[in-house]
Amino acid sequence: MTAVAADVLTLLGLLLLTVGVYGVVRLPDAYTQLHSASKAGFLGVAALLAAASVSGEGAIIARAFLIVALLAVTTPVASHAVARAAYRRGERMRTPNAVNETKDRDVQPTRSP
Amino acid sequence: MIRGVAAAAGLGLLYVLTLASTDPVDLVMGTVVGGALLLALGNRLRPARTSDVGTITSRIAWFPVLIGAILFDVLVGTWDVALRVLHLRPVDRPGIIRVPIGARSERGIAVSALATTLSPGSVFVEVDHERGDLLLHLIDASDPDASRARLQRFYDRYQRRVFP
Structure with missing residues (x-):
């Protein structure tokens, strides 16, 4: 039973990571790619760590918990750093109808990707 | 004082989780190391106090x-x-x-x-x-x-x- 649970969690983690990587290719600009790249990665890695924890071994569970907790804190910081850098250097949004409420900065959407 | 002890205990818990140990000695050691770090770094690790924070x-x-x-x-x-x-x-x-x-x-x-x-x-x-x-x-x-x-x-x- 635990082996099945571990397999399911492993598959879920791999699926989430694959979707995250595909999103980087599919989504049009740095801002939207961030949604896919970093955050899907967080849940994907969390699922893989949960699969490792199914063994019930205390040392693995403790370290898995610690890794997930640290990822939960560091992943948003990394995403924010990339997003702020893109915003400050005027990286444009590449969806034609993108919303921009920051008229003071030139991140207006462009027509051509 | 209470905030400082709680912060040191939190760092001690982090230490124990990293070691994956259930030994109370490790928890005490982690708390002591955490407390020393907090003392060494002074107020840099402590966020500013806010009003209306509730109990x-x-x-x-x-x-x-x-x-x-x-x-x-x-x-x-x-x-x-x-x-x-x-x-x-x-x-x-x-x-x-x-x-x-x-x-x-x-x-x-x-x-x-x-x-x-x-x-x-x-x-x-x-x-x-x-x-x-x-x-x-x-x-x-x-x-x-x-x-x-x-x-x-x-x-x-x-x-x-x-x-x-």
Whole structure:
């Protein structure tokens, strides 16, 4: 039973990571790619760590918990750093109808990707 | 004093988890090392005190609720972003919106930024202190007012009681 649970969690983690990587290719600009790249990665890695924890071994569970907790804190910081850098250097949004409420900065959407 | 001991105990717990040890001696050692670090770094690790923070017990009691709400947001956001990546929902109105800082303290801003950025579908971009706004990039910014209301509702219901 635990082996099945571990397999399911492993598959879920791999699926989430694959979707995250595909999103980087599919989504049009740095801002939207961030949604896919970093955050899907967080849940994907969390699922893989949960699969490792199914063994019930205390040392693995403790370290898995610690890794997930640290990822939960560091992943948003990394995403924010990339997003702020893109915003400050005027990286444009590449969806034609993108919303921009920051008229003071030139991140207006462009027509051509 | 109580805050300092709690912070040292938290660092001690981190130490024990890293070692994956259940030995009380390790917990004591971690707490001592944590306390020494806090003393050595002085006020640099301690955020500024805020007014209207509620009692410490109330904040601790609401903390799991906040974590649960954030995890729920992460699950919903992951599902939504996955559908958009797989072409099952359109990505036609992403964008950067302004969200008023409102009553958030400096720590409250940091926690709001962490919570919104951890959830797929929203990324914290910048703080505009001059206009008192947070700038967020949303993968679906088709209705900025509804998004602002949703974020404010999350703050009022879950975050304000723990990290105002």
